[in-house]
Amino acid sequence: MSFIRKKLDEIRRPFEKGQKWEKFAPAINAFDTFLFVPNHTTHKGAHVRDAVDLKRTMITVVLALMPALVYGIYNTGYQHFIQLGGVFTFMDAFLHGAMKVVPMIIVSYVVGLSIEFAFAVYRGHEVNEGYLVTGLLIPMIMPVDIPLWMVAISVAFAVLIAKEAFGGTGMNILNPALTARAFAFFAYPTYMSGNKVWVSEATTLDGVSGETILGSLAAGQEVSYTTMDMFQGGIPGSIAETSALWIVVGALMLIATGVASWRIMVGGVIGASIMGFLFNLWGANALMQFDWFNHLVVGGFAFGIVFMATDPVSAAQTEKGKWVYGILVGIFCIMIRVFNPAYPEGVMLAILLMNVFAPTIDHYVVEANINRRKKRWAKAQLKTA
Amino acid sequence: MTSKKSNNKPLFFFVNKEKEPLFSKKNRALLTDPLDDNNPITVQVLGICSALAITVQLKPAIVMSISVMAVMAASNVIISLLRNLIPNRIRIIVQLVVVASMVILVDQVLRAYAYDVSKELSIFIGLIITNCIVMGRLEAFALGNGVWKSFLDGIGNAAGYGVLLIAVAFFRELLGSGKLFGIQVIPDAFYEMGYVNNGLMLLSPMALITVGIIIWLQRARNRKLIEKN
Numbered sequence: 001m002s003f004i005r006k007k008l009d010e011i012r013r014p015f016e017k018g019q020k021w022e023k024f025a026p027a028i029n030a031f032d033t034f035l036f037v038p039n040h041t042t043h044k045g046a047h048v049r050d051a052v053d054l055k056r057t058m059i060t061v062v063l064a065l066m067p068a069l070v071y072g073i074y075n076t077g078y079q080h081f082i083q084l085g086g087v088f089t090f091m092d093a094f095l096h097g098a099m100k101v102v103p104m105i106i107v108s109y110v111v112g113l114s115i116e117f118a119f120a121v122y123r124g125h126e127v128n129e130g131y132l133v134t135g136l137l138i139p140m141i142m143p144v145d146i147p148l149w150m151v152a153i154s155v156a157f158a159v160l161i162a163k164e165a166f167g168g169t170g171m172n173i174l175n176p177a178l179t180a181r182a183f184a185f186f187a188y189p190t191y192m193s194g195n196k197v198w199v200s201e202a203t204t205l206d207g208v209s210g211e212t213i214l215g216s217l218a219a220g221q222e223v224s225y226t227t228m229d230m231f232q233g234g235i236p237g238s239i240a241e242t243s244a245l246w247i248v249v250g251a252l253m254l255i256a257t258g259v260a261s262w263r264i265m266v267g268g269v270i271g272a273s274i275m276g277f278l279f280n281l282w283g284a285n286a287l288m289q290f291d292w293f294n295h296l297v298v299g300g301f302a303f304g305i306v307f308m309a310t311d312p313v314s315a316a317q318t319e320k321g322k323w324v325y326g327i328l329v330g331i332f333c334i335m336i337r338v339f340n341p342a343y344p345e346g347v348m349l350a351i352l353l354m355n356v357f358a359p360t361i362d363h364y365v366v367e368a369n370i371n372r373r374k375k376r377w378a379k380a381q382l383k384t385a
Numbered sequence: 386m387t388s389k390k391s392n393n394k395p396l397f398f399f400v401n402k403e404k405e406p407l408f409s410k411k412n413r414a415l416l417t418d419p420l421d422d423n424n425p426i427t428v429q430v431l432g433i434c435s436a437l438a439i440t441v442q443l444k445p446a447i448v449m450s451i452s453v454m455a456v457m458a459a460s461n462v463i464i465s466l467l468r469n470l471i472p473n474r475i476r477i478i479v480q481l482v483v484v485a486s487m488v489i490l491v492d493q494v495l496r497a498y499a500y501d502v503s504k505e506l507s508i509f510i511g512l513i514i515t516n517c518i519v520m521g522r523l524e525a526f527a528l529g530n531g532v533w534k535s536f537l538d539g540i541g542n543a544a545g546y547g548v549l550l551i552a553v554a555f556f557r558e559l560l561g562s563g564k565l566f567g568i569q570v571i572p573d574a575f576y577e578m579g580y581v582n583n584g585l586m587l588l589s590p591m592a593l594i595t596v597g598i599i600i601w602l603q604r605a606r607n608r609k610l611i612e613k614n
Contacts, residue, residue, distance in 0.1 A: 147579055161594060165601060187585035 008032060026120040030127035054169075058129045060259045064250040065136055065240070065307065071233060072240030073097035076144050079236055080200040097144075100200050101239055104139035107148045111155045112138075119164050128169030130176075130313075131159070137177035137307060140240035141300065141348075142184065143197040150188055154180040174355045175314045178304075178348055185348070193344075198236035212237050213298045214337060214344040217286045230297045237299065244297040251306040260310035263319065267326020268305035268333075272296055275334040287338045301333055304347035314355040318365040325361055329354045407533070415537040419545030421607065426549040427600045428610060431517040436550055437592040439509050443566050446554035448502045449509065450547025452495065454540060456487045456513050457522060461539035463487075464527040471528075480523045481514070488513050518546055553595045561586030 015028045077093030112135045120127040138155055158180035163172045185192045198212055213223050213235060225235055233243025241247075254260035276292030283289045296302065309315060309329050316325035329350050336346025343349060406412075425431045439445045460483045464471075471479050492510045495503040503510065513519065522542050527535040558564055560583045563571035571580065585591050604610045 149579075150581075153583075161598075165597070183585060186588060187583040188581055189584055191581070 024121055026117075026124065026126050030117070030120070055129045057259055058132045060257050061133045061254065061307070062136055064253040064259075065133075065140065067246040067249045068240040068243060068303065069101075069136070069140060071243045071246045072140060073101050075233060075242055076100050076200050076239060078234060079198070083199050096200065100144050101139060103148060104142065104146075104151050104239075105136065107151050108138045108155050109135045111152045112159050115156060115159045115164070119168065123168075125168070130163075130169035134158070134163075134176045134180075138180045141177065141181050141238045141303065143192060144200045144239055145197050146184065146188075146191050150184055150191060154184040154187075157183045170313055172313055174352055175308050175311045178308055178352055178355075181348055182352060198238075212344070214287070217290055218344040220286055227291075227294055227297065230294060235298070238303075241300040241303040244302040247302045247306050254306070254310070260306070261312075261315065261322050261326075263322040264310045264315060264326035264329075265305055267323045268301075268309055268330040269296060271327035271330025272301060272305075272334050273330070275331045279334065279338050285338070287344075295334055295337070299337070299345050300347045301330075304333070304351055305329060308347075309351050309354070314358060316358040316361045316365075318362050320368075321358070321361040321365040324365075325354055325358055328357075412534060412537055415534060416541040416544070419542040420548060421545075421603070422610070424545045424549065424603075425518045425521075425542050426546055426596065427603055429518075429521070431521055432546055433593070433596070435509060435512065435516055436546075436553060436596060437589040439506060440550055440554040440557050440592050440595075441561065441587055442505075442558045442564075443551065443554045445502060445505050446550045447547075448495070448499065449506060450543065450550050452491045452510055453513055453516065453519070453546055454543035455491055456484065457519055457539035457543040458536055459487045459490075459539075460484045460519065461522060461527040461535040462532055464523050465530060465532045465535035468528050476524075476528065477520075480520060484514050484519055484523070518542055549596070549599065552599060553592055556595055557586045557592060561591075 012028050012032060015022060015025045074090070074094045074097055076097030077088075077095065078097075080096055081088040081093055109131075112131050116127055116131050135155070138158070139151065142151060142154075158176040162174050162176040162179035163169065166172050181192075191197055193215070211219070211221070213225060213230065216223055229235060231244045233245060235242050251260070251265060255262045255265070272295060273292050276290075276295040279288040280290075280292055305326070309326065316322050329347075332350035332353060333346040336343055336349055340346075419425055423429065426433065426436055435449065439449050460480070463483050464480060467479070467483075488511060491513070492503070495506070495510060522538060526538045530538070555565070558566075559570065563569055563576075563582050
């Protein structure tokens with residue numbers, strides 16, 4: 001270990017204070033702390049330091065994303081080959097999917113990290129690790145056939161407007177990954193919705209029936225998948241959103257390590273279930289008649305509530321606020337799905353909307369707490385008087 | 386000393402101060418300040434509504450800028466002429482009447498000579514009257530300054546507004562529909578290679594974001610505009 005440390009110190013010598021490449025210190029520091037925990041001590045405030053820093057937290061999220069990503073890569077190939085017909089093995093499907101998905105991930109990381117590094121050097125602060133997660137999330141929530149340059153522009157927009165404009169990691173109001181998707185959704189609608197975009201290379205096949213379940217419901221078509229299909233995830237959709245099963249595995253990892261808030265996840269499921277159940281009772285159109293438990297496993301709801309809504313920066317911060325926030329995400333998600341056939345998927349807009357309201361929720365939770373304690377104090381004053 | 390000073394005094398008894406040249410440094414600042422340091426849109430954040438509404442294409446944006454310039458210059462001059470006659474209590478009503486008549490004049494001229502553009506701009510020409518920049522300059526400047534200065538101030542602020550409008554419209558039309566002044570500028574070869582126009586640019590949120598980016602760039606360059614808190 002000390003050998004590696006020595007070698008690294010040698011490499012970073014020209015970047016030290018007063019040396020010739022001092023300007024680029026943030027960039028080299030980022031790589032350095034990526035390999036070794038930095039040797040800093042606390043200068044002020046609380047002197048208790050947790051062994052887990054931001055970098056390790058983010059890596060945990062990346063690990064939790066892996067099951068859904070691997071399944072998503074397989075599903076990409078699977079959807080392609082079942083539309084093609086004929087026999088294929090697991091490896092065929094997986095390799096086809098990897099050919100499609102890996103370039104998207106590379107583009108997302110290269111574009112996003114170059115902007116992050118450029119800003120870190122320009123502003124003279126450290127590179128933050130938040131992008132490791134964002135950069136992986138963005139390709140995971142895109143349709144597989146989206147051109148790579150659109151991914152690049154969406155990433156650039158998200159990092160610049162959603163993150164750097166507000167001051168970088170930890171300061172953003174909106175979830176950057178969802179901002180990227182929302183940008184792509186409104187800028188290039190023909191590549192982000194419809195019945196052709198969810199199956200890889202659908203334009204070269206004829207007679208594709210690759211509509212997402214929510215899309216075909218909104219269009220008033222029959223859905224031939226069972227609840228089990230929807231749960232396992234062998235259905236068309238954005239790359240990694242389809243399999244509720246593997247998303248739940250990721251969710252358990254996040255909850256077990258304490259990285260993501262279980263209150264938001266449970267709140268979201270409760271909100272969506274209640275809303276879905278109420279709409280089942282109403283039952284005025286195909287989406288309203290769609291069983292409430294099916295609503296939980298189709299589309300991006302599971303992925304969104306586990307990996308996006310729990311983003312610690314843009315979500316509510318207080319414990320009670322997290323419940324309110326989660327439940328409202330669930331309610332709005334189902335409402336947008338049911339009431340607006342132009343947006344068959346509601347979770348993206350629901351989470352972005354609640355991101356905006358998260359500080360308001362926190363404000364009222366804190367105010368309520370202050371008022372409660374004031375009342376208690378007044379009562380105690382009365383008793384002693 | 387005192388005798389020398391009295392010698393320098395103007396001879397005509399009715400001129401009580403030295404005459405300022407037409408384009409003195411102060412007067413030039415009235416024209417150039419609103420372009421950058423005191424831009425009505427990016428610094429004072431006024432007139433945002435019309436900047437969102439009519440910046441989808443370049444042509445209406447330019448016509449709008451010229452119309453606003455005409456209205457602002459004319460009403461600034463008229464209010465400045467009347468500034469000592471207007472009772473303080475009803476000054477807003479008087480300003481409104483003046484601005485409204487100027488807007489109607491501009492509207493009629495457009496209908497007569499540029500009917501297509503007039504139809505395209507439809508209600509937004511009429512809505513110049515609600516443009517906060519017009520009323521703002523009348524209140525803040527024309528009521529307290531001379532005719533020539535008010536005229537320059539009107540032209541300057543309208544130019545600051547127009548520059549921004551045109552810049553936003555340029556990017557929105559170029560990226561949103563691949564055209565400038567309605568003529569396609571992005572070559573067909575690009576589209577064949579898979580380039581697609583950005584639909585978000587045609588929606589008004591993107592105008593707000595474009596204005597935001599311009600504000601960001603302007604403040605990164607011009608550090609004294611950054612608010613301290």
